[in-house]
Amino acid sequence: MEASLLRDMLIIYALAAVVVAIFQRIKVPPVVGFLLTGVLAGPHGLGLVGEVHQVEMLAEIGIILLLFTIGLEFSAAQLKQMRLPALVGGGLQVLGTAGAGAGAALLLGQGPGQAVFWGFILALSSTAIVLKLLQEKAALDSPQGRTVLGVLIFQDVAAVLMLLTIPFLAAAGTGGAAPAQAGWGLLLKGLAALVLLLVGARWVLPWFMSRMAATRNRELFIIAVVVILLVVLWLTSWAGLSLALGAFLAGLFLAGSRYSHQAVGSFMPMRDLFTSLFFVSIGMLLDLRFLLAHPGWVALGVGAVLVAKTLLAGGAALALAQPLRVALGVGLMLSQVGEFSFVVAKAGHGVGLISPQGYQLMLTVAVLTMALTPPAVWLGGKLAARTQQITLPRPPGMPAPADQDLMGHVIVVGYGINGQNVTRAARAAGIPYVVVEMNPLTVRRETAKGEPFIFGDAMNQAVLEHAGVLTARVVVVAIADPVATRHIVATVKDLNPALHLIARTRFLQEMGELYRLGADEVIPEEYETSVEIFARVLRRFLVPQAEIERLVGGLRAEGYEMLRGLEMPTEHGPDISKLxxxxxxxxxxxxxxxxxxxxxxxxxxxxxxxxxxxxxxxxxxxxxxxxxxxxxxxxxxxxxxxxxxxxxxxxxxxxx
Known part of the structure; x- marks a missing residue:
């Protein structure tokens, strides 16, 4: 048995290394490669791993480790920071999708409990795939990224509640008193276990972890974290609750302690390994014979899920007053069935809420929607460019913008830290300005203070014209979304080539494209940080301030080329410092x-x-x-x- 398990692990990871390396070259996310590895190695593929029991064991271990690491990184501060997209956007997306899924299941002849269960499965999206795509696009801090992340946080919390309701859905499906009593008994047992866990997290865990941390022994600290995980798993198992829920709670309890960062740092090197094992194990459960035997049902399911979830998630984004292009991106990002759906489906399968055939249909649809997400998001980016000039009605309660009759003013796009600093400087110098902002709460708050704000997407030509782009002297693009920044720079320069445009960007490699689109100045945060570090190092060595200013000025005068050999377009004229x-x-x-x-x-x-x-x-x-x-x-x-x-x-x- 042990030799067989080692052989299976060797096959899985060796095959995964090859598949993921190939997918990396063709720019397909690694998650899809792990799923394909499972399909190939599993009992329904090439049969390299034929022990069904071992497959289930690997899947259980993968689920536990995935949820434990997610719990470690979960924070109430995250939810508070994104409470609007999380509570409003996430609530609308989860309730809307769950309701639509349950309604469709009822029409197909499922019972009430089973219908709600199908709604639960379809309501969740893939945190792993979506966050990976946002990181690759450097869009986590964009309006689309913040909205998607808020919805995903809500989904993570909702998934835990879904796991708690599964016994009651199963009891409703049987229609007997005994299952209902069993469900209430399970709830009481679960509440007792939860009380024990909360007491332990409040008093026992800090005492125990402080003793372990005081030893300053890394190995002992990791063992202590594993002990806590196993204790919580045992308690939740005793209460009849899911091991996945126990793993999430263990991570959550540790995340709330002052040792969470050390715990995360200790387990992060293993996180990708654990997550990949989970996706490989899910791929092993996919039956290719089912796909070939029911291609029509699978195609219908995949199409219905992608379209319905895109519309419902996009609608939730529109309810948050996001422009159409952002709503489209949010909808496509959240259009797949997620990894938490596997956890919920497995728990429901164990209590008879879903048939073996329905379970295979769900697995097949989920895996295919995950695989189709990257190309769907790419297509959405192309479609978004066609929707940027569509102006939607203002949100309820949003004040109508006043007519702008400014001349020679500054237009500030975005009201983050950079935008606030620009407006503060303009106000102090008596320079007229107007701010274009997409966050309705910010616009309401600042408009009430008498600030000249316009609600809208600066990618929209009508919004820019209303802000007075034709008579403006300077436009400052101070947003974090690189795609939107490029579109805004191009649109502004098309409308008024004579004005001076300053664009903020995060990385040096984005400068060349912005200059080619017409930006007069590009300020890369990455480089400005290095310049500030450079200046502070010189101050520590008591270099005269005049010499520091001369050196820093020389760095900037070279157009950010002294640290990186970037070739900028010559149509902006020669560098005056060279003349x-x-x-x-x-x-x-x-x-x-x-x-x-x-x-x-x-x-x-x-x-x-x-x-x-x-x-x-x-x-x-x-x-x-x-x-x-x-x-x-x-x-x-x-x-x-x-x-x-x-x-x-x-x-x-x-x-x-």
Whole structure:
């Protein structure tokens, strides 16, 4: 038996390594490769692993380990941070899909308990596949990513509640008093176990883990975590509850302690291995003969699930006032049947809520919808570009935007940290601005404060025109969605090529494409972080501030090419630093007690004595370009100066 298990494990992981490597080259997510590995190695494929009992054991171990690691990473803070997409979006998606699935099952002749059970199965989506796709697209912090993540968190919680209701659904299906009494007995037993677990998590677990952590022995700490997992599994098994639920609770209890980060760090290297084992074991349960024998039912099921879940999840996103392109992406991201559905289906199969044939149909449909998710999301990205100009009605309670008659103003797209800093600076400098934001709660809150906000998607040309893009002087794109940023840059430059466009991006490799689309300046967060670290290191070594500013200015003057050899388009004109060597252009303010206050430019001798040229003076909302020598400088004036770094130091002394 032991030798057989080792042989099966060797076959599984060796085959998985080959399949996943091939799929990596053709850009198919590894999860699909693990599923295919299970299909090939399983008893219904090539028969490399023929012991059904061992397959079930591997599946049980995979489920336990998957839910334990998910529980370790679960946090109430996550739910609080995304409470709107989680509670509203997740609630609408789960209830809507479960209701639609139950209704379809009733029409097909299933009993009430079985119909609700089918609704549960279909309501859940694949956390593993969806998060992997979002990470690959760098879209976790985009509106689509935040909405999807909120819905997935709600689904994770709902799946646990679904597991608790399965005995009652089974009792309702039998229609007898004994099953109902058994269900109530199971509930009471489960509540008793839950009380014991909560007491242990509140008092016993911290005491035990503090003793283990005090030893500073990594191996002992890991053993302690495993002991906690096994204790919780034993208690939930005694109560007649699912081992999967016990694993999730064990992870959840540890996640709430101050040792959660160390526990996650200890188990994360094994997480991918455990998750892959779960998906391989699920693939082993897929019967290819069933697929070949019932192609019509399988095709109908796959099509119905993809279409229905896309529409229902997309509708939930629309209810959150997301634009149509985001709703379409959310719907396609959540259109598959998820891994938690396997857990729920297996638990229901054990109590007779689903027939063996129905179980195989569910497995087949689930695996195929998972495999079709990546191409469906890719297709959705193409379709989203065609829907970006469709304007949907404003959400209820959303104030109508005021007419914009601004000239020479700044348009800020996105009101995250970057957008807030830009508006704060514009407000302090007296520069007119308007903000385009997609979050309805933010728009309501800021509009009530009198801030100039417009609700809408900046990818929509009508929204940009309403914000005054045709008369704007500067547009700042400060959102985290790289796909939307590229579309907005292209649309803005098509509408008004003369304005100055500044785009925020996360990574250096995205800069070239944004410049090609017309951006005048691209600020990569990755590079700016490195520049700030660079400057702080120099300060620790007591390098003069003037020298630090010169070095940092040199880095930026080279167009972010000194650390990375990026080739930018030449149509933006030559770098001025290459034409005028060692010359900087800076803006300095005349302070109230400065030597320059109340004097003319000629009297200061900025050019004659210091070699500094005054290009412009900004006074309030007025800008004096190329001011004369008799221009009197007043406190609060901003001077645009051109000179060498050393000459500018003398000017700073006069203006401070």
């Amino acid at each position: 005028i060597s060692e010359v900087d252009i800076v803006t300095l303010q005349v302070m109230a007690d400065a030597a320059a206050a109340g004097k003319t430019i000629a009297a200061l001798g900025l050019r004659a004595k210091h070699g500094v040229t005054v290009l412009a003076v900004r006074r309030g909302r007025e800008t004096l370009a190329n001011p004369g020598a008799d221009t009197v400088l007043t406190p609060g004036d901003f001077l645009v100066l051109m000179a060498t770094p050393s000459a500018l130091e003398g000017a700073r002394a006069l203006l401070r």
